Amino acid sequence: MADVLANLPKTSPSGPGPGHVDPAHGEGPVRRDFLKLAAGSFAAVGTVVMAWPFIHSMNPSQDVLALASTEVDLTPIAEGQAVTVMWRGKPVFVRRRTPQEIQEARSVPVSELRDPATDQSRVKAGKEQWLVVLGVCTHLGCVPLGQKPTDARGDYGGWFCPCHGSHYDTAGRIRRGPAPTNLAIPDYSFTSDTRIRVG
Amino acid sequence: MRRPMFNLIPTLKAAAVAAALALAPAALDTGARAAEGGPGSGHDVIRIPDTKFTFDGIFGTFDRASVQRGFQVYKEVCSACHSLRQLSYRHLTGIGLTPSQVAAISSQFQVQDGPNDNGEMFERPARPSDRFRRPFANDAAARAANNGALPPDLSVMVKAREGGADYMHALLVGYEEPPPGVTVMEGMHYNKYFPGHQIAMAPPLNTDGQVTYADGTTATVDQMATDIASFLAWAAEPELEQRRAMGVRMIVFLTILGGLVYAVKRKIWSNLHGE
Amino acid sequence: MAAGPHEQHKLSDPDNDVRHLHDSKVENPVLRWIDQRMPVISMIQLEYGSFPTPRNFNYFWNFGALAMVTLAIMIATGVILSMQYTANTHLAFDSVERIMRDVNYGWLLRYAHSNGASMFFIVTYIHMWRTLYYGSYKSPRELLWMLGVVLFILMMATAFMGYVLPWGQMSFWGATVITNLFSALPLIGEHIVTWLWGGFSVDNPTLNRFFSLHFLLPFLIVGVTFLHVVALHITGSNNPLGIEPKTKKDTIPFHPYYTVKDSVGIVVYFIVFAILVFFMPNYLGHPDNYIPANPLVTPAHIVPEWYFLPFYAILRAVPDKLGGVALMGGALVILFFLPWLDGSPVRSMRFRPIAKWLFLLWTVNFFVLGWVGGKPAEQPYILIAQIGTAYYFAYFLVLLPLLAKFEKPLPLPESIASAVLKRRGGGPLPAGATAKPMEKA
Numbered sequence: 001m002a003d004v005l006a007n008l009p010k011t012s013p014s015g016p017g018p019g020h021v022d023p024a025h026g027e028g029p030v031r032r033d034f035l036k037l038a039a040g041s042f043a044a045v046g047t048v049v050m051a052w053p054f055i056h057s058m059n060p061s062q063d064v065l066a067l068a069s070t071e072v073d074l075t076p077i078a079e080g081q082a083v084t085v086m087w088r089g090k091p092v093f094v095r096r097r098t099p100q101e102i103q104e105a106r107s108v109p110v111s112e113l114r115d116p117a118t119d120q121s122r123v124k125a126g127k128e129q130w131l132v133v134l135g136v137c138t139h140l141g142c143v144p145l146g147q148k149p150t151d152a153r154g155d156y157g158g159w160f161c162p163c164h165g166s167h168y169d170t171a172g173r174i175r176r177g178p179a180p181t182n183l184a185i186p187d188y189s190f191t192s193d194t195r196i197r198v199g
Numbered sequence: 200m201r202r203p204m205f206n207l208i209p210t211l212k213a214a215a216v217a218a219a220l221a222l223a224p225a226a227l228d229t230g231a232r233a234a235e236g237g238p239g240s241g242h243d244v245i246r247i248p249d250t251k252f253t254f255d256g257i258f259g260t261f262d263r264a265s266v267q268r269g270f271q272v273y274k275e276v277c278s279a280c281h282s283l284r285q286l287s288y289r290h291l292t293g294i295g296l297t298p299s300q301v302a303a304i305s306s307q308f309q310v311q312d313g314p315n316d317n318g319e320m321f322e323r324p325a326r327p328s329d330r331f332r333r334p335f336a337n338d339a340a341a342r343a344a345n346n347g348a349l350p351p352d353l354s355v356m357v358k359a360r361e362g363g364a365d366y367m368h369a370l371l372v373g374y375e376e377p378p379p380g381v382t383v384m385e386g387m388h389y390n391k392y393f394p395g396h397q398i399a400m401a402p403p404l405n406t407d408g409q410v411t412y413a414d415g416t417t418a419t420v421d422q423m424a425t426d427i428a429s430f431l432a433w434a435a436e437p438e439l440e441q442r443r444a445m446g447v448r449m450i451v452f453l454t455i456l457g458g459l460v461y462a463v464k465r466k467i468w469s470n471l472h473g474e
Numbered sequence: 475m476a477a478g479p480h481e482q483h484k485l486s487d488p489d490n491d492v493r494h495l496h497d498s499k500v501e502n503p504v505l506r507w508i509d510q511r512m513p514v515i516s517m518i519q520l521e522y523g524s525f526p527t528p529r530n531f532n533y534f535w536n537f538g539a540l541a542m543v544t545l546a547i548m549i550a551t552g553v554i555l556s557m558q559y560t561a562n563t564h565l566a567f568d569s570v571e572r573i574m575r576d577v578n579y580g581w582l583l584r585y586a587h588s589n590g591a592s593m594f595f596i597v598t599y600i601h602m603w604r605t606l607y608y609g610s611y612k613s614p615r616e617l618l619w620m621l622g623v624v625l626f627i628l629m630m631a632t633a634f635m636g637y638v639l640p641w642g643q644m645s646f647w648g649a650t651v652i653t654n655l656f657s658a659l660p661l662i663g664e665h666i667v668t669w670l671w672g673g674f675s676v677d678n679p680t681l682n683r684f685f686s687l688h689f690l691l692p693f694l695i696v697g698v699t700f701l702h703v704v705a706l707h708i709t710g711s712n713n714p715l716g717i718e719p720k721t722k723k724d725t726i727p728f729h730p731y732y733t734v735k736d737s738v739g740i741v742v743y744f745i746v747f748a749i750l751v752f753f754m755p756n757y758l759g760h761p762d763n764y765i766p767a768n769p770l771v772t773p774a775h776i777v778p779e780w781y782f783l784p785f786y787a788i789l790r791a792v793p794d795k796l797g798g799v800a801l802m803g804g805a806l807v808i809l810f811f812l813p814w815l816d817g818s819p820v821r822s823m824r825f826r827p828i829a830k831w832l833f834l835l836w837t838v839n840f841f842v843l844g845w846v847g848g849k850p851a852e853q854p855y856i857l858i859a860q861i862g863t864a865y866y867f868a869y870f871l872v873l874l875p876l877l878a879k880f881e882k883p884l885p886l887p888e889s890i891a892s893a894v895l896k897r898r899g900g901g902p903l904p905a906g907a908t909a910k911p912m913e914k915a
Contacts, residue, residue: 039737053583056578059578062578450749457742471731
């Protein structure tokens with residue numbers, strides 16, 4: 001409060017206002033200004049520091065951060081099929097691609113892509129049949145279709161987002177529609193030949 | 200003009216200071232505390248003996264080694280009956296364990312998960328993010344296994360009992376033969392520090408060496424009781440060290456700020472003194 | 475609409491429009507533009523800048539500002555905590571523990587909030603004590619005082635419902651006991667209690683509505699605080715001498731004198747607050763509230779939070795259910811009538827040789843009531859509570875009215891300025907006139 005008021009225009013002193021400077025305290029104003037500045041800056045720093053706990057409390061809490069990994073068993077997934085798992089409250093698509101799908105993905109010239117990336121860069125070496133992507137359209141966050149065999153998979157055989165018509169190919173790359181980038185790839189690793197850990 | 204009979208404000212100030220001084224030791228003293236017995240205990244006041252803990256006082260911190268030993272006691276003794284439901288294995292990094300040590304510990308426990316694709320619940324090794332395994336599926340199961348008595352959850356036990364960690368320690372070493380004339384009910388045990396003196400819990404720590412400490416500390420009953428009390432104190436207030444450290448910085452900061460603001464106040468008010 | 479062309483022209487003439495704008499003295503053009511249309515800056519400047527304030531406040535006059543600061547802290551921490559709290563009987567206790575363990579700085583926010591409630595009552599009790607000692611409730615500040623009592627009652631309701639939210643044993647049994655007070659009302663009592671609970675015991679519906687109301691009431695408090703300040707700025711502040719300022723020499727502008735003095739008080743207050751939050755956060759709480767609520771087991775010794783203890787003692791002083799509830803309610807309601815019960819024209823107890831001692835005795839008595847409120851309901855505590863209750867009411871209903879008639883006050887100083895200067899050892903003062911009724915402001 002005092003800080004705000006300090007900036008207000010001084011009104012004419014009714015009674016002995018701050019305008020009165022007693023000769024006995026001649027060096028008063030200078031010293032007072034310094035003190036005021038020091039006290040004001042201290043108070044300002046303190047206020048900013050105390051704001052941090054309030055702000056930081058709204059960041060992900062420790063229990064939320066601890067749930068950052070999910071394990072997926074790959075054995076039940078047949079070729080050409082896909083499963084959806086939850087990771088950090090979002091769907092992760094795990095698809096076991098057919099050799100033909102891999103072939104399609106690799107035959108596209110990278111320079112033609114909106115978000116250029118080779119198929120090799122989107123899978124783990126030696127595990128080319130497994131494509132793991134975040135099932136969140138990079139346009140505005142809808143979940144694209146294409147996981148169920150009956151779903152529309154779009155013009156490029158990958159996924160199709162029904163919200164605004166984005167088409168993704170069999171490497172999860174954006175090919176047509178408003179989405180700006182390819183489907184994101186979460187951090188994951190193979191813990192064995194048949195298991196992955198996402199996150 | 201006659202002055203009032205005595206000047207009230209300085210008197211009150213003195214009284215406030217005196218009250219604060221009187222209050223402060225009572226608040227900060229972790230020493231002998233009196234726990235009042237329940238209505239049935241005839242108001243006998245039980246003196247809880249003071250145990251020296253490293254986290255006593257204003258600047259105290261946890262003794263990591265003792266807290267870790269306490270966790271071992273919990274794991275090998277207490278956890279057979281008592282849950283610690285507010286804690287997850289990942290919290291153990293707070294007692295100085297590394298994430299890989301925590302992962303190794305959690306994987307020793309089986310927790311229930313599911314349902315799986317067949318709609319069935321299944322057991323799997325615990326992950327650090329899982330809560331501590333509970334010894335019983337629910338309160339009814341816990342009572343059924345314990346003669347109708349419910350072993351309380353220990354997560355905030357130190358904050359939930361008058362006397363805190365001192366009381367935990369005292370309770371665990373306070374089992375003895377009932378004094379002459381006192382009959383202990385069937386299934387109950389005499390404990391000189393328990394309100395009412397009759398406790399359903401059988402003496403959990405009864406022989407030296409009941410636990411083999413990894414660090415070679417001799418596991419006397421008193422040592423185990425101290426360690427488990429330290430562990431439970433940490434479990435109840437894992438923020439204690441951060442809180443106290445922050446408090447010290449806060450008060451140093453406010454004291455300086457207070458000095459500055461008071462100097463400004465003196466300066467500004469000195470204008471009025473010239474008249 | 476029906477105005478002729480000439481008049482229309484006049485209305486849109488900027489020179490004439492200016493009449494409708496506030497005559498702002500603010501220099502910054504942007505702020506001035508705002509201030510002309512919505513004179514908040516002028517208002518702050520008038521009410522907190524140049525506002526003429528008696529020059530002789532002591533530090534007791536800090537506590538209004540401290541209460542305001544505390545209200546701000548409570549709302550800030552409360553809103554953030556409500557983002558993490560779950561109002562469900564199965565989840566409430568665990569959600570609070572999650573705040574303490576897993577939410578970033580959750581322990582700090584929660585301890586600041588729970589201890590903030592205690593600090594709020596400490597500050598408010600001192601603020602009210604000052605009002606009673608210096609007679610600030612007397613004409614023309616009766617409404618100001620009554621709004622203050624409304625604020626106090628709102629605070630009590632808010633604090634009570636907040637204490638229920640962690641859903642510990644004391645939460646549950648406190649809620650049960652306090653809501654059951656209403657069952658003392660004849661005929662409709664039971665129905666009211668069922669309605670308050672939304673069921674046949676304190677349960678999930680109760681917890682949910684208490685959470686909702688606990689969120690709502692602080693904003694009512696903000697509203698009434700605003701009215702409290704509006705009323706204050708009409709009458710101006712009282713002061714330790716209890717005489718109205720007469721000349722400009724008696725007053726000083728609020729800013730910078732009292733803004734800086736309040737700032738000193740605020741920093742000292744924060745130090746006390748910090749000691750509580752960082753070093754003894756559970757000192758004022760009860761261990762039983764760390765035991766999850768259990769509707770089947772009542773704690774052996776159930777007590778409300780410390781700030782309710784004097785009123786709890788009054789409740790228990792009477793063996794009759796309705797009588798106890800009526801007395802406790804009366805102990806609050808009587809405060810509304812205080813400006814008319816105390817007919818003495820002299821405000822400050824400094825000049826009331828008998829009333830001062832009886833009031834200090836009343837203060838001690840209030841502490842005694844608080845002390846017995848925390849003791850079991852048995853002898854000798856019941857007797858002490860009865861004596862204390864009798865004195866609490868007798869002071870207001872008997873002693874103050876009688877003193878107004880029979881007490882001979884000490885001579886009042888000529889003016890605030892003369893009293894202040896004399897205290898500094900200035901020249902001899904004009905001989906004090908005999909006590910006279912305070913001047914009509």
